[in-house]
Amino acid sequence: MKKRIILIALALAAAFQSLRAEEGMWLPLLISQRIEDMQAHGFRLTAEDVYSVNQASLKDAVVLFGSGCTGELVSREGLLFTNHHCGFSQIQQHSSVEHDYLKDGFWAMSRSEELPNKGLTVSFLERMEDVTGLVLRGYDESMGEAQRDSLVKANGDALVKQAADPAKGVSARVEALYYANQYFLFVYKVYRDVRLVGAPPSSIGKFGGDTDNWMWPRHTGDFSIFRIYAGKDNEPADYSEDNIPYTPKRFFKISRAGVQEGDFTFVYGCPGSTKEYVTSDEVRYVGEVSDPEKIALRTLRLDIQKKYMSQDPAVRIQYASKNANVSNAWKKWQGESKGIARLGTVADKQAYERRFAAWAEGTRYEGLLDRLSALYAARNPVYRAYEYYTETVRTVELLQLANNVKTALDAGRPVAELATSFFKDYYQPIDEEIFVSVLDAFDRNMNPGYKPDWFKTKLAEYGGSFSAWRDDLFAKSLFTDPQRVAALTRDDLPAVTADPAWALWDAFYQWYRTELQPVITESDRQIRLAYRDYMRAQMEFEPDKAFYPDANLTLRVAYGHVAGYSPADAIYYAPVSTLKGIIEKDNPDIYDYDIPQVLRDLYAAGGREDQPVCFLATNHTSGGNSGSPVINADGNLIGINFDRVWEGTMSDVVFDPDYCRNISLDIRYLLFVVKEIGHADWLFEEIAFAD
Ligand code: ARG
Ligand code: GLU
Secondary structure (H helix, E strand, O other): OHHHHHHHHHHHHHHHHHHOOOOOOEOHHHHHHOHHHHHHOOOOOOHHHHOOOOOOOHHHHEEEEOOOEEEEEOEOOOEEEEOHHHHHHHHHHOOOOOOOHHHHOEEOOOHHHOEEOOOOOEEEEEEEEEOHHHHOOOOOOOOOHHHHHHHHHHHHHHHHHHHOEHHHOEEEEEEEEOOOOEEEEEEEEEEOEEEEEEEOOHHHHOOOHHHHOOOOOOOOOOOEEEEEEEOOOOOOOOOOOOOEEOOOOOOOOEOOOOOOOOOEEEEEEOOOOOOOOOOHHHHHHHHHHHHHHHHHHHHHHHHHHHHHHHHOHHHHHHHHHHHHHHHHHHHHHHHHHHHHHHHOHHHHHHHHHHHHHHHHOOOOOOOHHHHHHHHHHHHHHHHHHHHHHHHOHHHOHHHHHHHHHHHHHHOOOOOHHHHHHHHHOOOHHHHHHHHHHHHHHHHHHOOHHHOOHHHHHHHHHOOOOHHHHHHHHHHHOHHHOHHHHHOOOHHHHHHHHHOHHHHHHHHHHHHHHHHHHHHHHHHHHHHHHHHHHHHHHHHHHOOOOOOOOOOOOOOEEEEEEEOOEOOOOOOOEOOEEEHHHHHHHOOOOOHHHOOOHHHHHHHHOOOOOOOEEEEEEOOOOOOOOOOOEEEOOOOOEEEEEEEEOHHHHHHHOOOOOOOOOEEEEEHHHHHHHHHHHOOOHHHHHOEOEOO
């Protein structure tokens, strides 16, 4: 009996352990190394089903959408799903006062109503290949770094040239993975006629806005629908009325069976950037210096914006998008910094580094960590000044305008349009207050050695008063006058360069260019080099550990399962949200929570309380995974990834299975909105349902 209990306990422990194996964003090419573990977690397909160059595989149904999101194919006729926030600028571009698609949504009722989008592309990964040997051909260890660089570049360029075929829309890139210990060739086919098919009203697609951003419980219908068009031969083509819907090699069937806690989930998409293998110094800088300081600086700006936005609805609209942009990273950094502190990642990494250093003694890696430490010690104060500069002086809108105008005039471009779009969303009292606030913060928090001399002199001229400086600058600058700015030509360049707004911008820029940038560039170069050794060394130090490469916007596989979490003592978050929660949040007086009347009516008609909206899972994702397909054990589409919970955003540095959750739209909510709100169920005819 006792033995049986022990056996059961062991089995449970093993199951528990393997259930916690959700960290990682794996290369599809090497998925055979993970497939057994995926199957042990419930996945029912094979490695070839996930990635293959010989037959159609799931990868053929996934695209890089634009330059920073993911999308997935859902029909034989090129229909594509991504996030509302990924299609936002396209939806916005088609919107006008008469047709406000952002506000009211947009639904094509036939193919001919689908809207073309200049500049929008989707990239299919045709294949990826480990080309390390080819890229390093001719390399030997006696070579200097400059020589290695030029060799890598020449070999890489040759590979790209061989693989790419611009006339056919085929592009190629060689990417350095594992800090340039390995090189992979990525070959893409890029389609450039991508049309907007549907988008819900923002009150659904952005429901919860920045109030709910990075948070759970979440109820955002964050999707938009596009269609890829091709030439008659199904190949990439410029927009033309004669183009036909693209026939994909593979598309996802949609599962309506729904998700339950514990269900296997698989996110296939393009995470942008992570740093999982950095030293304790870097983690400390991120968690204890950079994040908190940037958060504080952004809080100043957000508070000022919010104050004026709450006083005037016109200002609220003007600053809605700017405010959203400032607040997105602001919230993410809070989760990252808190998460790093809570997990004790700095101490963990230090302990690891002590073990590593002991192991490294007598090897070529001896002293490597000390070298990295010294590099960080030299870089960090300069880097901190750079971050302060970007989060203060460079955020003053009037100064940005001065710079944009100057650049346009230098290039011989007209500035009238630039002026119109700037002043449409400009509210000077906000900018004036931010000017004082951020310059003051810069002055208070930077050591004298990290301030431009020009700035010190100028401030002294104003008797140390930023308000006096502001009054003078905003009174004298020509950039506060919309008519004047719109009429500027090259002949006005002397007036522009003499302007106090331009002078301030430029003085800081010159300081950055001469005093900060060279130091940062050089230390970054040396740090990257040291990491090439440190990455390789970590792999030698722990030969049995599976290392996934840091994200770099290339296609990755992240698998996990549907799971709730406990964000704080005595709180547990269930993993599925429903329409009931939308109605609970609904409030016509709060912009972020004001839902369309039709949704209220649908709910009031009854029977919709349990309509699922979003769900949580343990997939390791990052920025760029927005729009990624969330797939079940049978390879069918159950959701669209669009966010993470803020308590888990340190997963870009360190993954914690207790807190790291990705947030997905439940595909059944998309179906509900398309049918009941968009009345665009003509789209369902081409969609294949798995169940
Ligand atoms: N947090 C998500 C991301 O990082 C969504 C951002 C867009 N939504 C917003 N409310 N700002 O991209
Ligand atoms: N919203 C993010 C994006 O646009 C995804 C969320 C994340 O960072 O995981 O890529």
